[in-house]
Amino acid sequence: MPSGDNSPCRIASFSGFMGDRYDALKTQAETGTGILFGDYLAEMNLAWRALELRKRPDLGYESGFLHHLKLALPAIKANRPKILTNAGALNPKGLAEETAKILSEAGIDLKVAYVEGDNLIHRLDELKAAGETFYHLEDDDRHLKGWEHEGGITSANAYVGARGVYEALKAGADVVISGRCTDASPVIAAAAWYHGWEWTNYDALAGALLAGHCIECGAYVTGGNSSGFTKYLSHYYNFSMGIAEINSDGTFVITKEKSKDGKWNGVVNDITVRSQILYEIQGNVYLNPDVQGIIDDIVVTDEGNDRVRVSGVRGRAPPPTTKAAICGVAGYQAEALVFATGLNVEEKFAALKLQISQFMADKVDQFTTWDMTQYGVAKPDADEEALATAMFRIFAQAKTLEAFGPAKTLRALVNPEGLGHFPGYQSQMDMRTTEPTPYIEYWPGRVSQKHLPLKVTFVGSSKTIDVPAVDNTEPLIPQKDYDSAQALEAGAYGETTRGPLGWIVHARSGDKGGNANVGFFVRNNDEYAWLKSLLSKAEIKRLMGKEYVGNRIERVELPGMLAVHFVLHDYLGKGVSSTARMDSLAKGVAEYLRARYVDLPNQYLDRGKI
CATH class of the missing domain: 3.30.70 (Alpha-Beta Plaits)
Structure with a gap:
């Protein structure tokens, strides 16, 4: 499939966490798009699959993928797309074998491969002997040894990168099933394979990383979870899925699935794309096992007709460690x-x-x-x-x-x-x-990438590929953290009206381990100076009200998206699977803060409420 003619690598999403729209694989396959990508994993369902494995050793994967696959069989047979997914969870081999069986019974001769190497559950003693302490992502003084529970560790998975999926594609795989690779890794792999990138082409890899981040959550980039949803209430259903068109230099366009009969709704514009980029990021550096993506200078341009261009992403060599998601029964x-x-x-x-x-x-x-x-x-x-x-x-x-x-x-x-x-x-x-x-x-730990070789296996064949561990690394780039450069002065932006921040400011929030992240952004360039001066650390603490209990707060500005981004540390306690909050994924944080009252400049309010 690699074109050699510098055309964009077009990748269509069909799942964001456990399946999204049940028929999306079918409808995306029907469009004839050559590469289809489905993200099925989150921190929660790895833990669920671990509990499942205790009763059913033959499972441990996201079985919903098989249902989606069966619906899509006629379109897959007709168009023969590449299908990439991390639905393998804790048992990629099991899912790959079931997938190959279903395809074979349908008379479809696609090559199915699976990637292993992320699952560390049987390597923990070996890795500890090699010096791994699995220290906490945010604290070098906290190690796994002081965390382990009487209930035992149920799962331990490294967030691996794109190289296993890449090698599978390079070897001719049509369907590639992995375990806990990062959400965007299959997209990076597909773009690198399609364009023939080297693993040192960091700017391009970083662009593909952000493209993958845009479409990894299915309908989020087409209007789902968007603070601008009221403009689409009359057709807020049957969401189309996102599509990324990645150029050879790593710049990309986000668009959406379209149907001839107009059945699919949703919209792609600068609001939906900025919302998704700000979702679940650490700050100005987006970390990945294959590249560190620097988004200070990212620019999002709405080209109309459901097409948004993203540029300005820069890349650096990947960090020496990657996240290790370790789960245990705590009680x-x-x-x-x-x-x-x-x-x-x-x-x-x-x-x-x-x-x-x-x-x-x-x-x-x-x-x-x-x-x-x-x-x-x-x-x-x-x-x-x-x-x-x-x-x-x-x-x-x-x-x-x-x-x-x-x-x-x-x-x-x-x-x-x-x-x-x-x-x-x-x-x-x-x-x-x-x-x-x-x-x-x-337990959000860290593990050295040098300890994480991968292996690719083709179902029905003795053919395997050993994928070396990542070795070209650089130290972690520190996340920027600074307060407003200029305090907001009364009257500086004319007369004001007291009202909810969300009348004129968009926001998106999510979970990052035990932290919550929330990014705010405005609609127009001339409103950005006001937003930056308004949203100081002191003001975000005031807006949090009783939810602020001395948490550490990080703040950074992202001018290319007219955004101010915060990380609210320890907001979720020990994370999604054990938090006492009803809002366990921190998706309501943005809407809570948008509902808080501030003094809104009338000149911006007169442009209409969001």
């Missing part, structure tokens, strides 16, 4: 829900908290996490009971089942006083969440 967790309606909701929940506190007494000390939080408020004078109702959540984690009492449940806490409850009391009818279940805790 048991359960939650219970109570609802209050109408007047005096806060007082009603205060009464319940008092009752629970009296009932629990010193039993709370047996829990590692104990949280009682009100979610939402009752709307005054609501004309529906649902809108006049708020929720109270009791969430608990403990190392042992015994902490939950003789009945081993939180059920008693839903109503500790029987009928002595507040007026209008309601609880959940389905009590299954009150029964303690094992939960996974996540």
Whole structure:
């Protein structure tokens, strides 16, 4: 497939985390796009697959891919695209063999390969003997040895790069299934194979990294999770999937899947692309096992007609280490829900908290996490009971089942006083969440890339390819961190109106281990100076309100995207799989902060609200 004519490498997404739209592989295959890419992994589902493997050693992969594959068989047979996915999770061999079987039964003679080497679960002792301490991503003084749980380590995977997928393509593979490569790695591999890049072509590799980041989350780049969604409410369904057209120099265009009958909605514009670029980044340096992408000078240009050009990404040699996602069973967790309606909701929940506190007494000390939080408020004078109702959540984690009492449940806490409850009391009818279940805790460690050779195997063949470990590395480039250069002066931007920040400012947030990241950006160039001066570290702490509890905060400006980006450290505690927050992926952080009130310049507000 490599063209040799300098044409763009066109890669179409068909999945962002466990499948997105169920028929996207089918519809993308029908378009005739030569390379299809599906991302199926996140920190959460590796932990889930680890628990699954305890009961079903034959599984451990994302089986949804097989359903998507079966739907797409006629189009795959007709157009024979390359299909790249990390759906192999903890068992890429198993998924590859099932994939090859399905293709063969359908009379499709595609070569299926799988990449191994990311799974470290059986190498931990060997790697520790070689000097690996798997120290924490953000703290050189914290090592895996002090973290390990009685429940044992259930999974340990290095975030590997693109070279295994690249070698598979180079050797003629049509379908390549990997485990925990980074989300964008298959895109980097495809572009490097298509354009014939060397692994030292860092600027181009960094461009492909950002292109992969844009389309790795499926419908996110076509309007999903976008703060501008209200403009598309009439057709906010049937999202098309993103497509990246990567040039030989690493610059790229993001566009979308289109259908002849106009069935697929969604939009690609500078808002959706900037939103996705800002999603789950560390700061001004986007790290990857194959390249360090520097995005200080990134420029996003809307060309219209669902086409957005991205340029200005620079690259440096990859870092000597990569992330190692290590998961272990930390204990048991359960939650219970109570609802209050109408007047005096806060007082009603205060009464319940008092009752629970009296009932629990010193039993709370047996829990590692104990949280009682009100979610939402009752709307005054609501004309529906649902809108006049708020929720109270009791969430608990403990190392042992015994902490939950003789009945081993939180059920008693839903109503500790029987009928002595507040007026209008309601609880959940389905009590299954009150029964303690094992939960996974996540250790975001680091491992040396020199210890991570990969292996490519073709299903039905003795042919294997040994892929050497990455050795051309440079030290990590420090993330920039600085405050506003100029304080916001009253009246500097004319008359103002007090209102939600999100009336004129877009934002996107997500999780990075135990941290939350959030990027804010404005619509027009002349609004950027105001945004930079407004969003100081002191102001973001004020906007966080009671959510700010002394967390370390990093801040950087990205002028090519008219953006100010923050990392809110430890916002999620120990990460997605064990956080006590309902907003476990930190996707609501941006919307919470956009709803906070600031003084908005009327000259920008007059342009219309987002």
